Amino acid sequence: MNLIAWGYFPARLAWRQLIFDRTKLIAAICGVLFACILVFMQLGFKDSLYASAASAPLKLNGDLFLMHKQSEAMWRPVNFKRSELMRTLGHPAVAEVSPLYLGLAPFKNIETQVKRTLMVYGFDPEAQLFNVEAIKNKRGELRLKDTVLFDESSRPEFGHIRPLLEAGKNVTEINDYKVAIRGLFQLGVSFAADGNVVTSDLNFMRIFPNRNAGDIDMGVIRLHPGTPIKQVQAELSSQLNEFVNIFTYDELLEYEKLYWANTAPIGFIFGFGTVMGLVVGLVIVYQILFTDIVNHRYEFATLKAMGYQHGYFIRLVFATAFFLAVLGFIPGCILSIGLYHLAESQMFMPMPMTFSKVITIFFFILSMCTIAGFLAIHKLKAANPADMF
Amino acid sequence: MSMLIDVRNLDFSFGSGELTLPVLKNVTISIHQGEIVLMTGPSGSGKTTFLTIVGGLRQAFNGSVKVLDQQLINSTEQVKVKVRQQIGFIFQQHNLLKSLTALQNVSMTLEMYNGSSERERLNQAAAMLEAVGLGDRLNYKPDQLSGGQRQRVSIARALVGQPKIVLADEPTASLDKQSGQEAVRILKQLAKESGTAILLVTHDYRILEIADRVVELEDGVIKD
Ligand SMILES: Nc1ncnc2c1ncn2[C@@H]1O[C@H](COP(=O)(O)OP(=O)(O)O)[C@@H](O)[C@H]1O
Numbered sequence A: 001m002n003l004i005a006w007g008y009f010p011a012r013l014a015w016r017q018l019i020f021d022r023t024k025l026i027a028a029i030c031g032v033l034f035a036c037i038l039v040f041m042q043l044g045f046k047d048s049l050y051a052s053a054a055s056a057p058l059k060l061n062g063d064l065f066l067m068h069k070q071s072e073a074m075w076r077p078v079n080f081k082r083s084e085l086m087r088t089l090g091h092p093a094v095a096e097v098s099p100l101y102l103g104l105a106p107f108k109n110i111e112t113q114v115k116r117t118l119m120v121y122g123f124d125p126e127a128q129l130f131n132v133e134a135i136k137n138k139r140g141e142l143r144l145k146d147t148v149l150f151d152e153s154s155r156p157e158f159g160h161i162r163p164l165l166e167a168g169k170n171v172t173e174i175n176d177y178k179v180a181i182r183g184l185f186q187l188g189v190s191f192a193a194d195g196n197v198v199t200s201d202l203n204f205m206r207i208f209p210n211r212n213a214g215d216i217d218m219g220v221i222r223l224h225p226g227t228p229i230k231q232v233q234a235e236l237s238s239q240l241n242e243f244v245n246i247f248t249y250d251e252l253l254e255y256e257k258l259y260w261a262n263t264a265p266i267g268f269i270f271g272f273g274t275v276m277g278l279v280v281g282l283v284i285v286y287q288i289l290f291t292d293i294v295n296h297r298y299e300f301a302t303l304k305a306m307g308y309q310h311g312y313f314i315r316l317v318f319a320t321a322f323f324l325a326v327l328g329f330i331p332g333c334i335l336s337i338g339l340y341h342l343a344e345s346q347m348f349m350p351m352p353m354t355f356s357k358v359i360t361i362f363f364f365i366l367s368m369c370t371i372a373g374f375l376a377i378h379k380l381k382a383a384n385p386a387d388m389f
Numbered sequence B: 001m002s003m004l005i006d007v008r009n010l011d012f013s014f015g016s017g018e019l020t021l022p023v024l025k026n027v028t029i030s031i032h033q034g035e036i037v038l039m040t041g042p043s044g045s046g047k048t049t050f051l052t053i054v055g056g057l058r059q060a061f062n063g064s065v066k067v068l069d070q071q072l073i074n075s076t077e078q079v080k081v082k083v084r085q086q087i088g089f090i091f092q093q094h095n096l097l098k099s100l101t102a103l104q105n106v107s108m109t110l111e112m113y114n115g116s117s118e119r120e121r122l123n124q125a126a127a128m129l130e131a132v133g134l135g136d137r138l139n140y141k142p143d144q145l146s147g148g149q150r151q152r153v154s155i156a157r158a159l160v161g162q163p164k165i166v167l168a169d170e171p172t173a174s175l176d177k178q179s180g181q182e183a184v185r186i187l188k189q190l191a192k193e194s195g196t197a198i199l200l201v202t203h204d205y206r207i208l209e210i211a212d213r214v215v216e217l218e219d220g221v222i223k224d
């Protein structure tokens, strides 16, 4: 028997049986579609979470980074002594170091006066800690007393800052301390902070009167060009106090990401949601395939009596599973694209629909339907040709 | 004339041990090419069981059952499948595939064999439906057809592969007198044209006249 007959005939019969009962077909497609949307949304939120978690460290301009070992992530740092960072200057490869101060503080909406928490980054304006042009260009303004720059990608609840600045209304309060906004930049929000401002180290101490310049949240180290970063990292870490971590740029990104993946249960929750979506879909598709076999058992037994072999029916079941996967995935994918846009416009989270995500999820759905097929084929034994007469 | 079915000393029972139910006892019968044999007998006498064994649908262990020169006693699934493919079956219930048209149902028999193109298969199936008087119902689904029409579709399905043997189990039982006789008349006519042997189980005495030979089974024993 040639290959076309091997696969095409059972697939064609599967298709004809599927479209014969439209109501059942629509119900089946809805089951797959449901699983599809669930998985798309869970994975979309997860990727968005990781992308936004890394938005701040992504723009940091340094080769090595010091953090307290108890700092689980940048948004909840534990202080350590500035002198720890200064000691690294003793290494010949280290060109310059600068401390970064981090703090969450309430920011007053200029129009509504409602306060909402955002992230405050404090550093020496000359150090140019962020690779963001708008911040670099404003280093003169940043040196002024009680001045901050505001992240335009912050959530809209903080107010429409750009038109306010253009209208000359730039004074607000952070941590009940009066500051003036003298510029905008774009960094991006994360699950930890709905907005960001940057300011000078001196202004940071004014906004947070309980903090002092000797206790820092992160140390940024720049090396002389051309030095092997890994080697310097190893040498420095042997000299440093054991309570500090020393990360390369990539390690810092990974550390931030892993916090959300592991320490915060959020990564787990989305992973769990994905698995649950697939399990629910699996059960639905299994149920559909199973009842389909039961309903067609006399027809299958008739075909067996005519000389059709067991493998034909196995291929038929898998073809049915494949059609359900494709028929459910296409509308599921289209609806998810709409939902991603909705999430981006309503929740201000980056939710890109990438081609690789579409392919990945299609294979998830296809595997889900295939496994359902494997579970259902045992029911084919119910089609016994001897019971046909 | 060559012998298509040759059964000797066939014993068969359902169950095992204390619950053994002997159904066929020392059955011996042979059927030649083109012969039409009717098997009658009271309900429960073992007719259906005999038919499923001869058709390669049920495994028997004692005696000898040669169908188309294949020994079916203690045979492999492969042998039974091969025999089934050369037999046309007609069931009491029509057992057509609900989602397929009459034409597609009849084509299912031909899809098992290589060689023919889709067009050839459909032409052949249409010609067969024409022959059973359903040339104007090719694209009807089973639930758009009457009981007699459905049974004629299943006769077409059984005959379209040009089998050497047709096995039929009470094909008229669910039909009224007229459509039953019509169906059997068509079956006989087509079988005679192609030299197909028919083993037909029935207790419908209205159709006995189509037979070349009638055998009676009672309590698993063939009566002379
Ligand atoms: N699958 C089975 N399992 C057990 N006993 C069966 C089975 N099929 C039929 N029988 C029994 O075998 C006997 C013969 O049945 P059957 O061949 O169907 O008779 P007939 O077709 O002549 O009415 C009956 O007593 C019936 O109860």
Ligand SMILES: [Mg+2]
Pocket: A389, B047, B048, B049
């Ligand atoms: Mg019977």
